[in-house]
Each structure stands twice: as structure tokens, then as C-alpha cells.
Amino acid sequence: MTHSLHRIGSEETFQDDYVLISRPAMGINHVGCSPKIRRTLEIIFEEGPTNLGSLTTQENMTMGLDPQKMIAKTEDNSPVMCCFNERQKVVNVLTRLKEEEVGLSVVVTGLIDNVLGICQEVGLKPHSVNISLGVHGNG
Amino acid sequence: MKINQELCVGCGQCLPYCPMGAIERRKDTSQINWDECVECGICIRQVKCPVNAIYEPKETMEWPRSVRKVFSDPTSKHENTGVRGRGTEEVKSNDVTARFKRGFFGIALEFGRPGVGTRLGDVEVITKVLAEEGIAFEAANPLTFLMEDVRTGIIKADVRNEKVLSGIVEFVIPQENLEQVCTKIYESAGKANCIFSWALISRFEPDGKLSVIERLKKIGIKPSRNMKVNVGLGRPLRED
Numbered sequence: 001m002t003h004s005l006h007r008i009g010s011e012e013t014f015q016d017d018y019v020l021i022s023r024p025a026m027g028i029n030h031v032g033c034s035p036k037i038r039r040t041l042e043i044i045f046e047e048g049p050t051n052l053g054s055l056t057t058q059e060n061m062t063m064g065l066d067p068q069k070m071i072a073k074t075e076d077n078s079p080v081m082c083c084f085n086e087r088q089k090v091v092n093v094l095t096r097l098k099e100e101e102v103g104l105s106v107v108v109t110g111l112i113d114n115v116l117g118i119c120q121e122v123g124l125k126p127h128s129v130n131i132s133l134g135v136h137g138n139g
Numbered sequence: 140m141k142i143n144q145e146l147c148v149g150c151g152q153c154l155p156y157c158p159m160g161a162i163e164r165r166k167d168t169s170q171i172n173w174d175e176c177v178e179c180g181i182c183i184r185q186v187k188c189p190v191n192a193i194y195e196p197k198e199t200m201e202w203p204r205s206v207r208k209v210f211s212d213p214t215s216k217h218e219n220t221g222v223r224g225r226g227t228e229e230v231k232s233n234d235v236t237a238r239f240k241r242g243f244f245g246i247a248l249e250f251g252r253p254g255v256g257t258r259l260g261d262v263e264v265i266t267k268v269l270a271e272e273g274i275a276f277e278a279a280n281p282l283t284f285l286m287e288d289v290r291t292g293i294i295k296a297d298v299r300n301e302k303v304l305s306g307i308v309e310f311v312i313p314q315e316n317l318e319q320v321c322t323k324i325y326e327s328a329g330k331a332n333c334i335f336s337w338a339l340i341s342r343f344e345p346d347g348k349l350s351v352i353e354r355l356k357k358i359g360i361k362p363s364r365n366m367k368v369n370v371g372l373g374r375p376l377r378e379d
Contacts, residue, residue, distance in 0.1 A: 005367050006336045014365050025232035025373065055214055058184055079231075097372055105232040105373030112366045116347075119370055127234040127371035129349065130247075131339045132363040133321075137331030139255045 004083075004109040005132045011111060018090045019109040020044070022080040022097075029103070030076050036102050037074045041067070043096045044082055047089045052082035080104075087118065094122045140182055140199070144168050146192035153186040153193060158253040158304065177256050177304045178207035180214065203298045206259070209281060210303035229309070230340045230369050237377035243311050244351065245340030246320070250333055251305035257333040259285060259306060260299030264331045266292030266308055268323055277309035317351065318358050325360065 004019035022040050024030035044052065045067045053060035054070050056078055084090050090108060097106060108115050112129075119126050142153070147168040154162045154169065161175040162182065171182075183193045198204055208215050228236065229247060239245040248265060251257030262282065269276075270292035276283040287293045312320050324337065339362075341351045355362055 005338055005365070006363075007365060009365075011364060019367075021231055023228065023231055025228060025235040028232075028235050029374070058214070094370060094372070101374070102372070103374035105234050105369060107231050107367050107369050109365065109367040111364050112368070113364075115366065115368045115370075119368070122370075124370045124372065126343050126347070126368050127373075127376075128230050128239055128340060128342050128369040130230040130367035130369075131341065131349075131351070132365065133337040133339055133355070133360055134363070135334055135336045136325075136328035137250075137334040138329070139252070139334035 005130055006135060014111050015114070016085045016087065017110060018084045018087070018115075020080075020082050020084065020090065020093065020106065022104045022106045024076065024104055026077065032076065033104065034074045034076050034078070036104050037078050037080060038071050039100065039102055040080050040097065040104055041071050041074065044080065044093055047092050049082040049089070050085045055079065087114065091118055091121055094118065094124065098122060098124065140171050140176055140178060140180065141173075141194055141196050142169055142171055143192045143194060144170070146190045148190055150189060153182050153188060156182050156186050159256055160254070175302065176207075177211040177302050178204070179211040179304055180208070203301055206285065206298050206301050207303050210306050230367055232373055233340070233369050234371050234373040234376055239311065239340045239342060241342045241344070242314050244314055244317060245309065245311050247338045247340070248308045248324070248335050249305050249338075250308070250331075250335040251303060252334060252336070253304055255334060256302050256304050257306060258299065259301050259303060260294050261332040262306060262308060263292060263294055265324065265327055265335070266294070268292075268327045269308070269310070269320075272320060272323055274310045274312070274320070277311070280307065280309045282306045282308055317354055321355065321360060322358055325358075
């Protein structure tokens with residue numbers, strides 16, 4: 001239920017820590033997009049994520065998620081959510097998504113210099129960014 | 140959620156799964172604190188109860204308790220957004236939606252977290268201040284839907300005491316209002332009865348720079364270097 005943006009830690013702990021999310025835009029390009037989601041999942045599984053979770057099957061890889069069963073249950077609004085601990089794997093996934101012109105939106109969370117470096121290597125022009133301004137209030 | 144007291148054998152296996160710590164152990168059984176339960180559904184989805192005692196009663200889906208599930212269960216979809224969870228797609232699909240354009244910033248305040256949650260009325264400490272600043276809250280956001288009047292930021296009376304895992308306030312500001320709005324939020328933060336996380340969405344400038352970082356630092360806000368970047372792969376791509 002928490003999300004990747006507000007994680008706290010030293011920059012060293014984030015060095016090889018990337019969260020990748022891919023999804024369609026509801027109401028714009030989501031109708032009939034499940035083949036694109038399935039292809040994105042296939043590419044990610046081939047590269048080997050550290051973990052991947054599914055809202056549809058209520059499982060993740062540490063719980064024994066079966067990639068083929070998950071891919072088979074993909075719907076037009078299924079988000080793709082996974083993480084990697086190797087920079088090269090993120091490069092490979094983005095390169096393949098770009099070359100195949102899959103067309104779903106992708107966000108990558110990580111240290112900004114690292115993510116921008118990956119975009120440069122892949123030949124992507126970053127579009128927008130979500131920036132954490134911290135955790136406040138009284139709990 | 141509830142635990143059928145006739146079936147429960149009091150093994151306590153379900154206790155560690157509740158993110159709100161709302162499952163209490165009684166003499167011979169376990170019981171869910173009805174007021175603290177946020178209806179996230181983790182217990183019923185993840186706990187392998189040996190006697191299947193955990194169940195979702197019909198009251199869970201009755202107004203106003205039904206809002207708990209919408210804001211707390213990541214598998215439920217809100218009818219306004221079609222998105223599972225409490226917010227919208229924010230930056231995730233901005234390359235296609237162009238919801239956040241150059242010259243503007245998106246701001247998201249997420250009240251409550253797993254472990255603490257929030258009463259929906261508690262968000263007013265900030266939403267009333269924002270309303271006084273003339274902020275236009277995101278119409279498609281589930282929390283905006285629960286405001287009595289978006290011009291005041293006041294939450295509807297019948298849902299004020301409903302407890303949820305978290306709720307997100309979203310809005311867009313012209314870039315020239317950055318310092319004024321962020322200072323107001325920063326000054327009001329200490330009055331909030333619950334914790335909230337704060338995020339800002341910006342377009343990259345045509346040369347790839349993010350001048351907003353320096354502007355934030357000048358008013359005493361140090362952004363995290365861990366950022367969520369929309370890498371621009373969505374199609375059709377919308378520049379603005």
C-alpha cells in the first residue's frame with residue numbers, strides 16, 4: 001500500500017534499487033491494450049526482476065507467482081509493477097520496450113542521476129517526474 | 140471484516156497480517172476492532188485461517204463504511220478513476236494524458252500510512268488551508284468526491300469519522316505559485332493530526348533540466364534524490 005517514492009534511506013542503499021511500473025492511461029489508450037501489457041510482462045520476466053507483484057492474482061514472486069498464469073489473466077487495466085537490483089536489466093527492459101514500440105507508459109523510480117543516465121543510454125527523453133518532499137504531520 | 144466467533148479457534152495466526160493491528164486476541168478467540176478496521180481485506184486474502192472464520196459482512200459495503208474499502212483495499216477500483224487504489228494515475232501516464240503540463244506543477248498529499256491510517260476528517264487541517272488559497276482540487280480524485288464543498292475543503296459529515304489506510308489530496312498549481320503554496324503547506328504541516336507524505340510532479344524542461352529543485356531548496360524544502368521518472372515511452376505521446 002505504500003509506494004516507491006517516499007522510501008527513506010542513504011543514497012548507497014538506493015544505488016542498485018529500481019522500481020518499474022508500466023500501465024496504460026485510462027480512457028485514452030487502455031481499451032484493447034492487454035496484448036501490450038502481456039508483452040511488457042514477457043520482456044520483464046525474460047530479463048529477471050527481483051520481484052513482481054500482481055493485483056489480479058494477489059501474488060508476488062516471493063509467494064510463488066506463476067508468470068504464465070499471471071500473464072494469461074492480464075486485463076486492459078492491469079498495472080505492471082516490479083523491481084530490479086541491477087541497472088543493466090532496467091536498461092535491457094527499456095531498450096526492448098522502445099525497440100518494439102509497445103507504447104505503454106513506464107515510470108522508473110530510483111536515484112535521479114542513475115535513472116537519467118539509463119534514459120540517456122537507452123535514448124529516451126524523460127517526460128515528467130514525481131519528487132518526494134518528505135513525510136510530515138503527526139502520527 | 141469480521142471474525143465469526145462461533146468458528147474461531149483462537150489460534151492467533153491472523154494477528155500479524157493486519158496492517159492496522161486491529162485484530163485483538165480475546166480469551167478463546169480473535170476479534171477485529173470494528174472501529175479501527177480499515178477494510179483493506181489483507182486478512183481475508185492472505186491469512187490461511189484453519190476454520191475460514193474471517194468474512195466480509197454486508198455492512199462493509201454499506202454507506203458510509205463502504206468508503207473504507209475504496210481507500211484501503213488496493214484491489215478495489217474507484218468508480219471515478221477506474222484505477223485500483225486511492226489516487227489517480229498521477230505521473231505514471233503523464234506522457235499520454237498531459238495532465239501535468241509545462242508551466243504547472245502537480246501536488247499530491249497522502250494522508251495516513253499502513254500502521255497508522257487516518258480518519259477522513261483529519262485531512263481538513265490541510266485542505267481548508269489549500270481551499271483558502273483558491274486551490275482547485277482534482278475532480279477525479281476519490282477524496283475530492285467526499286468534500287462537502289470543494290471551495291472550503293470541508294469533508295462530508297457522514298464520512299468524517301471513517302478510518303482508512305490513506306487518502307490522497309491532488310491538485311495542480313501554476314508554476315508561479317510554487318513558493319506561496321508550498322510555504323502554506325509547510326507551515327500547516329505541524330497541525331495535522333496524522334502523518335502525510337508530500338510529492339510534487341513536474342515536467343522536465345526542454346533541455347532536460349528541473350529548475351524546480353533549486354526553487355524548493357530556496358524556501359527550505361530539500362527534495363529526495365529518489366525520484367519517480369516517466370521515461371516517455373507512452374503512445375500517443377503528448378508533449379503538452
